[in-house]
Amino acid sequence: MTLLHIDSARKRFGSTTALHNVSLQLQEGEILCLLGPSGSGKTTLLRLVAGLERLDGGSMRLGPTVVDAAGGAFLPPEQRQLGMVFQDYALWPHLSALDNVALPLHRLGRDKSREQARAMLADVGLADLAARHPHALSGGQQQRVALARALAVRPRLLLCDEPLSNLDAGLREELRDLIGSVVREHGISALYITHDHGEALALADRVGVMAQGRLLQLSSPRELLRQPATDFVARFTGAQGPWPVRLQAGRLHAPWGEVAAQPGHAALADGAYALYLRTSALQWPGAAQTPVAPPSLPCEPSSPRWAVQARVLSHHTLGEHTELRIDLCGVTLRLPMPDAPPHSTGSTVALRIAAAHTLLYPITTTTPEELAA
Numbered sequence: 001m002t003l004l005h006i007d008s009a010r011k012r013f014g015s016t017t018a019l020h021n022v023s024l025q026l027q028e029g030e031i032l033c034l035l036g037p038s039g040s041g042k043t044t045l046l047r048l049v050a051g052l053e054r055l056d057g058g059s060m061r062l063g064p065t066v067v068d069a070a071g072g073a074f075l076p077p078e079q080r081q082l083g084m085v086f087q088d089y090a091l092w093p094h095l096s097a098l099d100n101v102a103l104p105l106h107r108l109g110r111d112k113s114r115e116q117a118r119a120m121l122a123d124v125g126l127a128d129l130a131a132r133h134p135h136a137l138s139g140g141q142q143q144r145v146a147l148a149r150a151l152a153v154r155p156r157l158l159l160c161d162e163p164l165s166n167l168d169a170g171l172r173e174e175l176r177d178l179i180g181s182v183v184r185e186h187g188i189s190a191l192y193i194t195h196d197h198g199e200a201l202a203l204a205d206r207v208g209v210m211a212q213g214r215l216l217q218l219s220s221p222r223e224l225l226r227q228p229a230t231d232f233v234a235r236f237t238g239a240q241g242p243w244p245v246r247l248q249a250g251r252l253h254a255p256w257g258e259v260a261a262q263p264g265h266a267a268l269a270d271g272a273y274a275l276y277l278r279t280s281a282l283q284w285p286g287a288a289q290t291p292v293a294p295p296s297l298p299c300e301p302s303s304p305r306w307a308v309q310a311r312v313l314s315h316h317t318l319g320e321h322t323e324l325r326i327d328l329c330g331v332t333l334r335l336p337m338p339d340a341p342p343h344s345t346g347s348t349v350a351l352r353i354a355a356a357h358t359l360l361y362p363i364t365t366t367t368p369e370e371l372a373a
Contacts, residue, residue: 010057083150281357
């Protein structure tokens with residue numbers, strides 16, 4: 001059942017168009033992530049849903065209720081039954097964690113509101129820290145309080161505006177998993193804004209990629225990885241490249257050789273293309289090390305493979321794995337490896353590339369900037 005329906009949303013700030021006819025639907029119980037770089041329009045869209053901005057065109061419904069229609073109906077934020085989690089926590093410094101969570105529940109009375117607040121703090125793992133004030137809590141703990149406060153009011157829809165961007169990497173993963181589990185446990189729908197594709201892919205039921213105020217693709221994480229709608233979507237979700245290739249008479253000609261065109265390329269006309277690939281497309285023949293594959297994108301051993309040579313540029317230790325940087329026909333690849341590579345800077349490494357895991361886009365594919373012009 002559709003909870004949020006946005007139809008042809010348009011928004012301008014002065015001479016700048018922040019949203020170009022964005023349409024989407026969010027279902028009951030769904031976590032939908034909007035992913036994109038700064039200035040892509042994702043936060044503007046969230047502010048419109050929250051009622052903090054008004055549409056210049058289009059309309060928006062929550063359930064059957066029109067909450068914003070350009071030049072017409074408008075439901076104020078306090079009547080939309082929403083919860084919000086911000087990146088800066090937005091906690092009252094003079095109140096304890098318990099009182100911060102209980103504050104929006106004041107209509108229930110002191111005892112009932114504090115009882116419900118304690119239950120929500122327990123849900124986010126802070127039952128023992130209820131008496132602490134924000135200054136005595138870590139950033140991760142403060143964000144847990146903010147989440148508990150947003151969920152305490154039993155919102156129809158939870159809005160999250162890059163809630164993990166101020167946290168360290170380890171805490172981001174922990175809080176990401178907590179948000180997903182608590183939101184799903186309470187059966188709440190969520191619209192989640194982020195610029196981190198790994199965060200979006202791990203958390204969301206569906207992911208929308210935005211650029212220059214346009215929604216370029218809205219699909220499941222698996223489909224987003226396997227079939228990015230544009231080269232921008234491919235790059236922003238971690239694909240690497242591009243290399244110039246040519247599709248001709250059922251053969252795919254790359255700078256490192258040719259193979260038979262794959263089933264995914266069958267609908268493409270002969271001509272010049274830009275090729276991108278993900279780390280799951282790469283294999284180290286005869287070596288223990290293999291690049292860390294992205295989620296939901298297993299490597300297929302039966303896929304035809306190119307044998308290629310690449311030059312090692314550098315390697316860096318990043319937590320539990322090493323990032324190996326190699327030059328492959330003029331393009332620098334960054335490969336997360338589970339173990340330290342046995343290759344020194346300047347040496348040559350042998351790789352195989354699974355043709356089925358390559359992504360092709362016409363050389364003439366427009367950029368987000370050109371789309372917005």
